[in-house]
Each structure stands twice: as structure tokens, then as C-alpha cells.
Amino acid sequence: MRSAFRRTWRRVAHAYHLACARDDAAKRKITIPSGVWVCDHCHEALLELHALREHVRTRHAYI
Numbered sequence: 001m002r003s004a005f006r007r008t009w010r011r012v013a014h015a016y017h018l019a020c021a022r023d024d025a026a027k028r029k030i031t032i033p034s035g036v037w038v039c040d041h042c043h044e045a046l047l048e049l050h051a052l053r054e055h056v057r058t059r060h061a062y063i
């Protein structure tokens with residue numbers, strides 16, 4: 001029960017993080033083509049969502 005809640009929360013937090021990264025890029029007048037993800041921490045662009053997840057997890061140990 002508790003761990004299920006945690007998994008859901010992590011998903012929500014991650015989605016929020018991605019939305020922020022895109023908003024942030026938009027504010028800086030950077031156009032992100034669909035399918036490209038930009039890391040919110042070091043602004044590295046990654047071509048796949050899976051790659052971004054791995055990147056954030058391994059480089060930044062975020063959530």
C-alpha cells in the first residue's frame with residue numbers, strides 16, 4: 001500500500017519535472033522538437049524519454 005503510493009508519487013513528480021524542463025526551455029526561447037528531452041539540471045538534450053530517465057537517475061540521483 002505504502003510502496004504503491006510512492007510509485008504513483010514518483011511518476012507524478014517525474015511528469016512535473018519534465019513539464020518544467022519544457023516550460024523552462026520555452027521561456028529561454030529554445031524550441032524543443034517533439035521527442036527531445038532536456039535535462040532540467042544540466043540542460044543536456046536527450047533524444048529519448050528513457051535516456052532522460054537514466055540520465056537524471058544516474059547523474060543527478062533526483063527522486
Ligand SMILES: [Zn+2]
Pocket residue numbers: 039040041042043044055056059060
Ligand atoms: Zn542532467
